[in-house]
Amino acid sequence: MERTRWIDIRGNHDAFNIMSLDSVNNYYRKYSANQKVGSFHYVHATPFGNYSFVCADATLTPGPKRPYNFFGILNQTQMDMLDTFRAESLKSNQSIWFGHYTTSTIVSPSPGVRELMRSAVAYLCGHLHTLGGLMPVLHSRHPHGTLELELGDWMDNRRYRVLAFDHDLLSFSDLRFEKWPAVVITNPKDAQYMHPDLEPLDRIRRSTHIRVLAFSEATITVVRVIVDGEALGECHPAGGPLYVLPWDPLRYLTGLHTIRVEVEDSLGRSSAREQHFSLARDGVTPSFGFAQSFILLTDHYVVGRAIFAITMLLNVGLLLSFRFMRHFPLGRAGWSSQACMSLRLVSKVDHFFYSLLLFNLCTALGPWFIGELIDGHSGACFAFGVFVNGHFLEGSLTYVVGVIQLLFFNMPLTLYLCWSLHLRCRGNTFRSLLLRPGCRWRCLAVHLLMLLLLAWQAHSCYFLLETYGLLAFLLSPVRTWALGLGLVLVYRAWTCPMPSWSSVAGGGNGKSVSPSS
Template sequence: MEKTKWIDIKGNHDSFNIPHLDSVQNYYRKYSSWHKDGSFHYIHTTSFGNYSFICVDATLNPGPKRPFNFFGILNTNHMEELSLMATESLHSNHTIWFGHFPTSTIISPAPGIRTLMSSATAYLCGHLHTLGGLMPALHSQHRGGTLELELGDWKDNRKYRILAFDHDLLSFADLNFEEWPVVLITNPKSFLYSSSAHEPLVKILHSTHIRILAFSPSVITSVKVYIDRVHLGNAYQVSGPLYVLRWSPQNYSQGFHHIDVSVQDTSGRTSTQSHVFALDENLSLRFSFWPSVILLTDHYVLARVLFGLIVLIQIALLIIFRYLQKPALKEKPGLLTLTSYSLHVFSKINTFYYSILVLNLYTILGPWFIGELIDGHVGACFSFGVFVGGSFLHGGLTFVVGILQMLFFNLPLMAYLCWCLLQRCHGHSFCSHLHRVGRLTAVLVHLAMALLLAWQVYSCYFLQRTYGTLAFFLSPMRMWLVVLTSALIYKTWTLKSSELRSYIVEMKNCQSS
């Protein structure tokens, strides 16, 4: 602490099950070195200028139990506070924003968090880390040139990052702990991570030396530099970790070039750092597709739209087939005709029509469950957000849960009931259809529905374990839906023939023809 400036910030794991900032469960307040809740602006002063570091604290207050604080939230007051910090930072050489959540998982009012940080050189974040190893480098760049740089976690993967400003050109390296030597090439910097809007890139063209930072617990014996696989020589130590080698940047003014630096220490360990550089700002390189999609898409907006569309599609199907004329069945009707026919039968029987219609409307409007979203604090979870501790937290992951609910239960339930009613219209009972329809087909259909129902039952168990017994009983979208599903399935196979007579006659006429 005497030698190093420590700045630590909260993440969503620090705000799980936290009723308020003054709670004894808020371990961040006790164990952090910074001891400050909320966003803040730190200015690092040097003899050659100031460098601003703006923290974005988007953690939830209060903080519900998992999984409903996966998304960060910034309200209007937070945005005004950050806007003021952004204005103050304009006097600095560079501004670095940092926070736990990537911008794609932060819910913020207009103009949006990306617009506020548009004057920043980079935004540093974590949270998604490497997506379980699927994305080792989650890096991308906003339209205004601001870099967004995720970093793998320290807890399991021991990842850390070194950043350096060299003549106001930002360079960084993502590294594994205790892998030595550590190498960071600061000039020429990587072209992919360059931004003409924030950095004086022309300084590379007028530079006299290649500059490298190299660290190791052992004495470094050699720093070899290669450009386009040609050995330029060995860099020499200036002071501390800084090594330099004279070069002529005019020799590389056209096109892309590849620089490699190989460092060896007295312990025999060798490390190589490399990247592509270019001195022509008119060239372009693009970040990988999937990291850009993950970091630059507003996932809560996408989830909200998809959830609304899926619900509206199912409601529209119910209403359309409710009032459309029944199709005339031809000999050997195809899958599409039978599907349409079963939807007609389903939609015109009040029990099924109103049950599924109300279910879908309730999925959008009603509380999914009521329980202890925070220990000792009862709240209610809706599709559009969570009410708890006297606060409303906008929906983020709730929409994702809603999409899963629609795709893996509500829609399959309607399809299953339609299939069962179609068997009834053929004159089958529960036992007879197993033989006449085809034992394997019928078994697979019932097995699929049984697995989905088992998943729904397990979600009731998860609800009880996470949010208490109250949530188990007051859960219309969980336990109550299990009861409703069982009742509807029972109804399909015990439906009186008089209620299906018109459809049965029509079906038999089709079969006899």
């Protein structure tokens, strides 16, 4: 603290089960270095100019228990404050924005947080923890050119990043702790991370030296430079971790080139860093991968909301359409006709239709459960958001959870009932199907799949009990009550009297008859 300027901000793990910033469980209040809460603007002053660091704090207050604080939220007041910081940062040589969440996991009003940070050369973030090792590098570029540079976590992956401004050109290396030497090539800058609109790239073409930052616990002994496979020589120290080598940039004015720096220390450890660079005026910039850009640049809460709405409309719309269809012609053949007949059956039998309709409407409009979303503070969870102790947190991950609920329980339950009632209407019983050689294994597979989905729903109820308490378990229409409803409907599908198919196809509810009819 005496030698280093620390800037830290909260993340979602700092807000789990935290009602307010004054909570005794708010460890950030005690262990934060700068003791700042909310967004702020820090200006780093040097003899050659100022550099702005704008913190975008989207952490939820209050912070509910997992999983409903995975997304960050910026309200209009916070956006106005960030816009003020943006205007102030225009006076600096360069500005960097940073926050815990990726922009793809921040809910913000129009014009959106990416638009606010368009004057920054980069946005630094974390949160995704390399997606369990699937995406160790998550970098991309906003439409206006700002780089978004996610970094793996320190706790499990021991990742850290070294950044440097060299003549107002940003360079960086993502490194792993205790892997020495650490190397950052600051000139020439990596072509993939150039920002022509904000960075003075002409300075690379006018430069006289290749510049490298090299760090190690032991003394650096060799810093070797290779360009396009040609060894240019060894750098000499220029003070601190800086090593330089004279070069002639006019040799590389066209095309894309590769620079490789190999570093060794006195303990015999070595490492190398390789990157592409371009001095062409047209700004050759390699693009980022599709997966990286999709993860970082897609507003996932918007996608989740759209998929949830489409899935819900499909599920409810089919029930309503087949319920009020006046006539359904008989005698058709084929898989699609069988499916339509099954949907017609479920829609025309009142206790199945109304049960499924109300269940789906409850999933759409809620509440999903009522309980202690924060210890000692009750609230209610809906698809469109969470209410807790008088506060409303806009829906985000709730839509994703809703889609999972629809795809893994609501819709399979409807399909299973369709299949069951269709077989019943054709004179079959639960027992007769298992004794019939031709379809025994197929029926067992369907029953087993439905059993697994019921078990998944039961596990969701257990998670609800463990996380939010007994009250949430008992007052949960979409979890606990839905499990009981599903069991009752499955039982009724194989035991209740069935209407004749001719009456159902003709548009009426029909007269209930025994299964043997």
